[in-house]
Amino acid sequence: MPDGMQTKTARTGTAMLEIADLHGFYGESHVLHGVSLEVRQGEVVTLLGRNGAGKTSTMRAVMGIMGKRTGSIRFQGTELIGMAQHKIPRLGIGYVPEERGIFSSLSVDENLTLPPVVKEGGMTVPQIHDLFPNLKGRGSTQGTRLSGGEQQMLAIARILRTGATLILLDEPTEGLAPVIIEQIGVAVRALKARGFTIVLVEQNFRFAATIADRHYVMEEGHVVDMIPNDQLQANMDKLHTYLGV
Amino acid sequence: MFSLLGVPPQVLFGQLLLGLINGSFYALLSLGLAVIFGMLNVINFAHGALYMVGAFVAWLLLTYAGVGYWGALVVAPVVVGLLGIVLEKTMLSRLYKLDHLYGLLLTFGLALILEGAFRHQYGVSGQPYPIPAALQGGQNLGFMFLPNYRAWVVVASLTVCFGTWFAIERTKLGAYLRAATENPTLVQAFGINVPVMVSLTYGFGVALAGLAGVLAAPIYQVSPLMGTNLIIIVFAVVVIGGMGSILGAIITGLGLGLLEGLTKVFYPEASNIVVFVVMAIVLLIKPAGLFGRER
Numbered sequence: 204m205p206d207g208m209q210t211k212t213a214r215t216g217t218a219m220l221e222i223a224d225l226h227g228f229y230g231e232s233h234v235l236h237g238v239s240l241e242v243r244q245g246e247v248v249t250l251l252g253r254n255g256a257g258k259t260s261t262m263r264a265v266m267g268i269m270g271k272r273t274g275s276i277r278f279q280g281t282e283l284i285g286m287a288q289h290k291i292p293r294l295g296i297g298y299v300p301e302e303r304g305i306f307s308s309l310s311v312d313e314n315l316t317l318p319p320v321v322k323e324g325g326m327t328v329p330q331i332h333d334l335f336p337n338l339k340g341r342g343s344t345q346g347t348r349l350s351g352g353e354q355q356m357l358a359i360a361r362i363l364r365t366g367a368t369l370i371l372l373d374e375p376t377e378g379l380a381p382v383i384i385e386q387i388g389v390a391v392r393a394l395k396a397r398g399f400t401i402v403l404v405e406q407n408f409r410f411a412a413t414i415a416d417r418h419y420v421m422e423e424g425h426v427v428d429m430i431p432n433d434q435l436q437a438n439m440d441k442l443h444t445y446l447g448v
Numbered sequence: 449m450f451s452l453l454g455v456p457p458q459v460l461f462g463q464l465l466l467g468l469i470n471g472s473f474y475a476l477l478s479l480g481l482a483v484i485f486g487m488l489n490v491i492n493f494a495h496g497a498l499y500m501v502g503a504f505v506a507w508l509l510l511t512y513a514g515v516g517y518w519g520a521l522v523v524a525p526v527v528v529g530l531l532g533i534v535l536e537k538t539m540l541s542r543l544y545k546l547d548h549l550y551g552l553l554l555t556f557g558l559a560l561i562l563e564g565a566f567r568h569q570y571g572v573s574g575q576p577y578p579i580p581a582a583l584q585g586g587q588n589l590g591f592m593f594l595p596n597y598r599a600w601v602v603v604a605s606l607t608v609c610f611g612t613w614f615a616i617e618r619t620k621l622g623a624y625l626r627a628a629t630e631n632p633t634l635v636q637a638f639g640i641n642v643p644v645m646v647s648l649t650y651g652f653g654v655a656l657a658g659l660a661g662v663l664a665a666p667i668y669q670v671s672p673l674m675g676t677n678l679i680i681i682v683f684a685v686v687v688i689g690g691m692g693s694i695l696g697a698i699i700t701g702l703g704l705g706l707l708e709g710l711t712k713v714f715y716p717e718a719s720n721i722v723v724f725v726v727m728a729i730v731l732l733i734k735p736a737g738l739f740g741r742e743r
Contacts, residue, residue: 267637292638293639298634298638300634304634309626318638
């Protein structure tokens, strides 16, 4: 569907990311079994599901960090399957991995400025410091000496400079104190207000419910349901069954 | 004339200078090994052979093309670096998913092939290489005689070593290198072509060996076995300094060269083994090396 972009008038925004029948493999093990989902421009969409449901693998498949992928992943109409791994982020996709990936041999400033700017319109360092005041004045600190919450902020912050328009956020609240989760939530809402499109992997759907427009529920390597955020309350029982909480 | 601990100063400083020269070569070579190990996780056994190739390229340039020392100082590292990039692209890059041992075996085999080929062609007796005219002669410092060429070798290799250290630890390009050493997958996910970086890093690391070869040519003779003799000590230096540590490689290289020199003065019988004794002690006390981080 090369001109799938033209459906934008029918929807709230242009389709930014379209995944269709995605299968993914790590070596011999088949981890994604036909994932299909769509993220529109300016949306915040979460992937919910239990451990091992394929949420992180879906993100890694988008970034090309996966042995073999079949099916289709389109970003603004461009097919990502078969594209060289280092070219994918250059289209304007920023990835914040679950383990945060702060480099211990780099200072905070070096971590912040490491990802190359791929598009115009990225945030400036002062703007980033306004969003994450904790990072201000910490430039020469070793990256991994920051607290867990600050490392998470840094992992998000370094993507904002690059001009990426789609951000893949893998479990930004994992292992953080409630007060820090609150701060991350404020930041993600601010990013949404700035027009970033965000895909969020979350275990904590109470957190997800405060920011997301829609939720995709994953089970055993594929999407089993899609729940708009305003219907979340009505679907609580179903969601509890899916997530086993 | 004064004497120190019963040793005439000419002897002491002469050996210290010799130690400093050897240390400069240890530093240059172990620096290249450390850079390569950090990025590729490959223990580059071909390093000594590529050092020898650097010296031979200088000698061949002089003998067959009339290109002198200063030209060779630029051309030989480039030739060795390009050779390294070809070896990395065609062979080493296929081994990254396997155990480190395979990289070691491959590079060991390459070293044997390179040395065998040069030995077949040029025999084992060394080829002399003249000291460039501008660096002939020396200075009488009062307490010792300092040959100009040897002073140049120490200054040049220290400059290259600390330049490399600065580039890796203090520049943007170095930040990419350090980051890719830690987590290549994520650096790739930021849009950086890591395989190309890896090739260039290997090329740069072996180019340092090639440069050391050119610097060594006028001091030692150019011989197919010159690398084999040196590389064992250089590996000991890398182990003592800590695998992958840039500053560790430089400081340990120089320090062990000096230690060797001092041993030659005070207890010559031990000078050939002192480096290995230090290695054994360091491994017992601090297995990750003096500057290495525990993994």
